[in-house]
Amino acid sequence: MVYGVNDMAYVVPPRDARTQSAGVVAGYAQTASRWPAQPAARRPHGISELTGPRAFSRLKTTSADLAGQGARRALGQLIDVRVSIVDEDGAPVSGALVEIWHCNAAGKYLHPNDANDAPADPNFYGAARLAADERGRIELRTIKPAAYPVPDTDGWWRPPHIHFSVWGRVWLSRLVTQMFFPGEPLNEHDHILNAVPDPAARAGCIARFVPQAGSALVYEHQLVVRGRNASPGLP
């Protein structure tokens, strides 16, 4: 597909079925409404596509410490998540807007639609919006999320994971994905993670544990916002 951009034109490569997740995941009803049922339509780029979130002051950034917003520290294993945001050539995407959400250490989201019979934690706030620094990096202090059962399924439990939504320099550069934790047995059984056919692409969705001294376990992760090496979209 070729788009005209001013006097230039570039080719949007087709979605890589090997490294991107299947559009509709069997057994996970919500995916049918999250993925387009029609092929992509050709459309010229305008100001809505060629501007980015930094132009909008309404999108305020938040605290990068989800575990430290209550009267006491949130329950759970304290972790630091260091994420680098890069483009398809590996260059840092400074200023990328990164929205993050995950459940608490009992597997409960801070969301009214979460019917999981697990306790809320009044000291845990499960979402953040951060801007990548000049090296394209963000660092989140939080607690490790727990596994949780997926409603109306036959024994499917989501492994511990963190959701990310990333805007790059323009609104078109958007990635919605999930980060998983190494060594989790549920990773092998997760319908979302295993909707990515390529083992190397799946491995790229799993953070790297970095042993080091300190009060929190440290994980590093990389997100590629778009292009031939784009991180799998995992809505």
Ligand SMILES: [Fe+2]
């Ligand atoms: Fe989730």
